Amino acid sequence: MSKGVAITGMGIISSIGNSVEENYISLIENNIGISRITNISTIHADVIKVGEIKKTNEELVEELQLTEDNNFSRTAMIGTLAAKQAVENAGITSINEFRTGLISATSVGGMDMTERHYYDYFTHPELIKYITCHDGGDVAEKIAEELGLKGIVTTISTACSSAANAIMLGARLIKTGKLDRVIVGGADGLAKFTINGFKALMILSDDFNKPFDNERKGLNLGEAAAYLVLESDEIVARQNKKVLARVSGYGNANDAFHQTASSENGDGAYLAMKKAFDISGLKPSQIDYINVHGTATPNNDLSEGRALKRIYQDEKVPDFSSTKPFTGHTLAAAAAIEAVYSVLAIQNNVVYPNLNFENQMEEFDLQPQTSLKNKNIEHVLSNSFGFGGNCSTLIFSKS
Amino acid sequence: MKRTYINGVGCISTQKTFDTVFLEEAVVNHNQNVLAIVPPVYKDYISPAASRRMAKGVKNGIVASALALKDANIENVDAIITGTGLGCIEDSEKFLKSILDNNEEYLTPTSFIQSTHNTVGAQIALLQQCKGYNFTYVNGAVSFESALLDAKMQIEEDEAQSVLIGGVDENGDYTTALFKLNGRIKADNLAPYDLLNSTTSGAVYGEGASFFVLENERKDNTYAEILDIAIVNTLEENEIEAEIKSFLKANNLEISDLDALVLGFDGNADFENYYRNLAENAFAEIPQLYYKHLSGEYDTASAFALWMASKIIKTQEIPEIIKVNSVEKPVYNTLLLYNQLNGKNHSFTLISK
Numbered sequence: 148m149s150k151g152v153a154i155t156g157m158g159i160i161s162s163i164g165n166s167v168e169e170n171y172i173s174l175i176e177n178n179i180g181i182s183r184i185t186n187i188s189t190i191h192a193d194v195i196k197v198g199e200i201k202k203t204n205e206e207l208v209e210e211l212q213l214t215e216d217n218n219f220s221r222t223a224m225i226g227t228l229a230a231k232q233a234v235e236n237a238g239i240t241s242i243n244e245f246r247t248g249l250i251s252a253t254s255v256g257g258m259d260m261t262e263r264h265y266y267d268y269f270t271h272p273e274l275i276k277y278i279t280c281h282d283g284g285d286v287a288e289k290i291a292e293e294l295g296l297k298g299i300v301t302t303i304s305t306a307c308s309s310a311a312n313a314i315m316l317g318a319r320l321i322k323t324g325k326l327d328r329v330i331v332g333g334a335d336g337l338a339k340f341t342i343n344g345f346k347a348l349m350i351l352s353d354d355f356n357k358p359f360d361n362e363r364k365g366l367n368l369g370e371a372a373a374y375l376v377l378e379s380d381e382i383v384a385r386q387n388k389k390v391l392a393r394v395s396g397y398g399n400a401n402d403a404f405h406q407t408a409s410s411e412n413g414d415g416a417y418l419a420m421k422k423a424f425d426i427s428g429l430k431p432s433q434i435d436y437i438n439v440h441g442t443a444t445p446n447n448d449l450s451e452g453r454a455l456k457r458i459y460q461d462e463k464v465p466d467f468s469s470t471k472p473f474t475g476h477t478l479a480a481a482a483a484i485e486a487v488y489s490v491l492a493i494q495n496n497v498v499y500p501n502l503n504f505e506n507q508m509e510e511f512d513l514q515p516q517t518s519l520k521n522k523n524i525e526h527v528l529s530n531s532f533g534f535g536g537n538c539s540t541l542i543f544s545k546s
Numbered sequence: 547m548k549r550t551y552i553n554g555v556g557c558i559s560t561q562k563t564f565d566t567v568f569l570e571e572a573v574v575n576h577n578q579n580v581l582a583i584v585p586p587v588y589k590d591y592i593s594p595a596a597s598r599r600m601a602k603g604v605k606n607g608i609v610a611s612a613l614a615l616k617d618a619n620i621e622n623v624d625a626i627i628t629g630t631g632l633g634c635i636e637d638s639e640k641f642l643k644s645i646l647d648n649n650e651e652y653l654t655p656t657s658f659i660q661s662t663h664n665t666v667g668a669q670i671a672l673l674q675q676c677k678g679y680n681f682t683y684v685n686g687a688v689s690f691e692s693a694l695l696d697a698k699m700q701i702e703e704d705e706a707q708s709v710l711i712g713g714v715d716e717n718g719d720y721t722t723a724l725f726k727l728n729g730r731i732k733a734d735n736l737a738p739y740d741l742l743n744s745t746t747s748g749a750v751y752g753e754g755a756s757f758f759v760l761e762n763e764r765k766d767n768t769y770a771e772i773l774d775i776a777i778v779n780t781l782e783e784n785e786i787e788a789e790i791k792s793f794l795k796a797n798n799l800e801i802s803d804l805d806a807l808v809l810g811f812d813g814n815a816d817f818e819n820y821y822r823n824l825a826e827n828a829f830a831e832i833p834q835l836y837y838k839h840l841s842g843e844y845d846t847a848s849a850f851a852l853w854m855a856s857k858i859i860k861t862q863e864i865p866e867i868i869k870v871n872s873v874e875k876p877v878y879n880t881l882l883l884y885n886q887l888n889g890k891n892h893s894f895t896l897i898s899k
Contacts, residue, residue, distance in 0.1 A: 190650045249779075254662070256684075262642055268724055278728040281721075282631065282845075283663060283684030288890070291779050300779035300891075301692040302685040304633075304663035312681055316696065323699055340638075343645050344658035401626075401671045401680040406659050418677055534659065535668025537680060 151395030151427070151544055152318040153383045156237025156376035158229040158332075159487045161474050162198035162369055166232065170484075171491050174499050175519055179473050181355055181367050186221075187259075189339055191346060194353050198369025198475025199337060200225060211293075218276040220257030222372075223289040226334030229372035230290045233330060237376035238388070245327035245382060248299040250317045251287035251374075252309030252333030254479040256280065259338045286334055290374075299326070304479065306533030307440075308399075309333050310373070311482035311541055315397040317377050327382055332374030332483035341478065342368060348407060350444045356476075357503040358441035358469035359448050359515050366442045369475025373483035375490075392490040395526070396429060396542030398422025407534050408446050413454030415538035416440075416530065420458050423528070423540040431458050433526050434465045434542070436498045438485050439515075440530040441469025442476050451530060452513050466516045468501035482531035482539065489527040489543045496524050550701045552769040552897070554618025554759035556610040557853040558583055560752045561840050564613060568857045569865045574839050576738035579731055580722050581752040581842040599656065600669070601634035603716040606755035607666035608673065611710055618759035619767060624706035625679035626667050627697050628714060629689030631845020633663040635718035643720075666714050666755075679706065687887035688777045689713065690756075690849040691895060695775045701762045712757035713849025725751065732813065741813035741839045742870065749812040752842015756849035758856075769856035770881075773797055773896040781892050783819050787828050790884070793894050805878045806833040806858065808851050809870065810885035812843040820886050825870060833878075834870035848885040848893060855881045859899050 159166065162180025163173035173180070180198045184191075202210070207224040208217065219227070230249075234242065257280030264274045279285060284302045291300045299320075303312045310333030317331035335341075345351050345368060352365035383390060400422060402415025409415065424431060440451055455464050470488055477484055492498065501515035527543045557563040560581035561572045575581055583606065588597050591609045600608075607628070615621065632638070637660035644653055659665070664682035671680050679700065683692035690713030697709040725731040732739060732748035739750050760772065776793050794800060807829050809821040825834050835858075841850040858864055858878050879899040886892040 253684075258642075262645070265642060265646060268727055275728050278724050279730075282686055283633070284631075284686040284689070284891075287685060288779075297778065297780040299777045300685065301683055301688060301777065303681060304684040305667075305680070305682050306662050306664060316681075319699060319703070323703060325699070339645060339650070340642055340658075343650050343653055344641065344655065344661075346650075347653040347655035347658055399679050399681065401668070401677050403671045403675050403677050406665070406668060406672070407655075414677060533664070534662050535664040535680070535682075536671060537664060537668065 151393030152321045152377050153380060153390040154375050154392050154394065154490060155378045155388050155390060156233045157391065157487050157490060158232025158236060159373040159484055160200060160225050160228050161371035161484050162200055163473050167487060174473060174488065175497065179502065181475055187337055187339055189342055191342060195351055196355060196367045197337060198367060198477065200370055218280060219289055220260045220280040221336035222253060222257055222259060222334050223286045225336060225372040226286050227290050227293045230294060230330055230374040233374040233376050234294060242294050242296050246298060247296055248320060248326045248329040249287055249291050249296055250313040250329060250331045251290060251302045252313040252479045253283055253286050253302060253304060254306055254309060254335050255338055255340055256283040257285050258340045259336045262339050305537040306535060307478050307481055308531040308533035308537045308539040309479035311531040311539035312399060314394060314486055314541055315399060315539065318394045318397055321377050321379050328378045330374050330376055333480040334372035335370060335478045335480045337368060337370040352443065355503050356443035356472055358443040358471055358501055359508060359513060360504050361506040361508045363443045363445060363448060365444050367475040369477040371474060371477035371480040371484045373480060373487045375486055390546040392493045393544050393546050394541060395544040396423035396427025398426065399539045402536030402538055404536055409450035409532060411450060411453065413450040415536050416451055416454035416532060417457045419538040419540040420454065423542050427542045429526060429542060432462055434528045435524040436492055436527045437465055437467035438489050438527060438529040439467050439469050440532050441471055443471060447532065449510055452508065452511050456511055464513060466498045466520060468499050468516045470499055472502035485529050486541060489529050492527050493524050493543060493545050497521055547702045548704055548762040550698045550760050550772040551764050552758050552772065552856050553761045553765055553767055554614040555769060555853050555856050556613025556617060557756045557850065558586055558606040558610045559754035559841050559850055560584065568861050569867060572840055572867050576740065579734060579739060579750050580717060583753055601637050601660040603634045603714050604666050604669050607712060607714045608670060610755040610757040611670050611712060614757040614759045620708060620759060622674060623676060623708040623710040625700055625709045626671050626676055627681045627693040627709060627711045628667040629683045629693040629846050630663060630666065631686055631689055631715050634660045634665055635716060635721050637661040639718045639720045686845050687885060687891040688893050690846040691775055691777050691893040695777065697760050698772055698775060701760060708759060708761045710757060710759055712755060713846030714755040715753055715844040715846050717753045739813060741811050744813040744815050747814055747816045749814050749843035752844050752847065754841055754850055756853045770859045770897040770899060773898050776894040778892045780890060783823060786820055786824060790894060797896060801828055804832050804880055804882050805875045806835055806881045808835045808855055808881060808883040810838060810848065811836040812838045817889050820889065831873060833873045833875055835868045836870050837868055851883050852895060855883055855897055
């Protein structure tokens with residue numbers, strides 16, 4: 148059993164904070180980030196609640212000190228902010244000193260710019276620069292440029308599990324010795340496109356989302372970006388680096404059931420968790436906290452709960468909670484912010500509360516942790532599932 | 547460490563690349579700046595009822611993957627990994643237009659669902675009931691190579707014995723118009739389009755789906771072995787040769803060991819020196835090939851190049867239509883593919899008999 152791949156830096160921006168510290172304080176002080184949308188004009192503004200970062204694009208441009216002719220999408224800007232924090236946190240000063248890569252994740256890339264200017268491109272030449280933003284790889288491209296990173300840069304887009312898969316690929320690239328160092332994570336800004344897509348699918352709640360509650364009505368969308376720095380043990384030893392935690396297990400499987408719905412038995416989720424346990428060499432009973440995907444849609448929580456019951460069988464399911472009542476569902480960034488939260492849980496020995504929970508689901512006897520709990524945390528399991536039956540599990544362990 | 551072999555190929559492209567031996571029916575279209583695929587008979591693979599609801603990219607992905615599986619003579623794979631630049635862009639266009647045109651009202655989710663980048667990989671998994679590893683890469687010109695690199699790691703580490711990989715992109719009318727506006731596609735009035743002697747910027751665009759079955763063992767029907775893949779985001783023109791030399795050296799090869807070099811010439815005069823410098827100097831004595839005059843340029847066009855290179859090794863024949871120079875070799879066993887876009891997203895793929 149290997150001890151896993153070292154995490155040496157983290158950066159995050161979400162509706163509950165602009166840094167790792169701010170996010171942690173919000174999590175332990177029950178400061179939720181769900182509110183009415185202000186940065187995008189949408190006819191649903193009075194109906195939906197979202198996890199919106201309360202910074203305008205102009206403020207983000209200023210914070211990043213971008214030139215006037217920049218063509219950053221909102222997603223690229225929050226991605227760059229989080230990635231820069233992560234690199235700084237890892238104490239990296241010369242980005243190309245070792246074989247360094249960037250594996251990013253996004254669901255719709257720079258859609259926020261595409262939808263804003265779609266019909267104006269032909270009449271407003273000054274907007275043409277935004278056309279390339281639409282590309283899914285544009286966010287990673289921008290981050291790499293801002294970091295000065297020249298090596299391998301790629302992007303994964305598997306809907307809501309995207310960032311988990313970016314972390315997984317990064318861990319494998321380190322493990323196989325193909326890279327010495329890799330920045331992994333994801334970014335997704337709120338977009339009218341996504342809001343209306345989820346609205347059409349009828350899985351948006353008009354209230355605060357209530358994961359694993361019997362009366363849950365759906366999800367709140369959110370926006371966020373988070374990146375982590377993974378480094379080889381050789382570099383960690385050579386530079387005497389502080390290891391925040393380790394990626395000890397990962398698994399990806401496909402539910403192969405339906406394009407947008409999860410199977411009732413949670414086949415994909417079950418297989419993803421099983422693979423992650425196999426890779427880590429850990430037994431399910433060794434997990435101290437599960438950060439569930441817990442989107443609060445009727446379908447997800449039922450499927451995920453069933454999969455957890457299958458994994459744990461007669462054993463007690465460990466303390467679990469969804470942090471989506473704090474942040475909303477941040478789609479391709481979700482697994483990245485939840486990876487940061489998982490590492491913080493390990494560092495601070497806490498289980499975050501699953502807010503808004505009232506009544507246990509009738510299908511099984513699963514009750515999330517509803518208040519902040521202090522206890523020793525050695526291993527955290529984090530689930531993320533996406534459209535297309537894409538199911539991913541990551542396990543983080545104390546170093 | 548297990549080796550990776552290409553044991554089956556399937557290609558839907560702007561040429562007739564199914565039901566043919568190897569490009570014998572290929573035609574260079576000098577008159578159009580956007581090329582459309584030659585469609586297969588979809589009903590042979592997908593029921594007409596299902597087909598009507600499917601995006602073009604999904605249909606082409608399904609057919610190309612079915613062809614590759616049949617060619618490899620296997621029914622199931624352990625993993626499915628796809629690459630796509632823009633996904634099912636027609637559905638993205640459709641959903642976005644209905645949001646804008648109807649002020650966010652009267653929307654149905656179908657086109658939103660299909661616009662998700664991993665739709666093609668997911669639909670193939672659903673059809674095959676493949677519950678294994680399923681990734682989709684979306685990073686411009688290295689989307690397909692990312693899938694290839696991942697698949698090779700899966701096989702090397704024994705996480706999978708067989709992997710279906712593919713590169714798929716489709717043309718969408720509005721996006722095509724936007725690409726003409728921002729110069730990604732050559733202007734309409736510049737025909738005839740000649741990729742090798744172009745003095746204008748922009749590319750002749752295309753679409754397609756090329757799929758491959760990779761396995762960890764050599765079989766009678768093996769096309770080639772994937773020796774190595776490298777992806778580099780940023781390189782200057784004058785760094786390419788050294789980069790290739792060190793890539794070859796890592797595989798115990800030198801330039802003279804190569805039997806052909808496949809280059810991504812797309813007619814964009816602004817960046818063709820990345821290829822031209824190699825072609826005229828270090829690789830002058832190596833047979834040089836190109837393909838985007840046949841496939842068109844698109845983010846995953848390099849998957850068409852891998853299809854072409856696989857066919858060359860298997861048939862030991864290089865069709866005249868893809869030759870850049872007249873250099874010949876007695877055998878075609880070791881090929882290097884190099885592609886880039888606008889000086890970014892460089893990829894190097896090395897395959898051998």
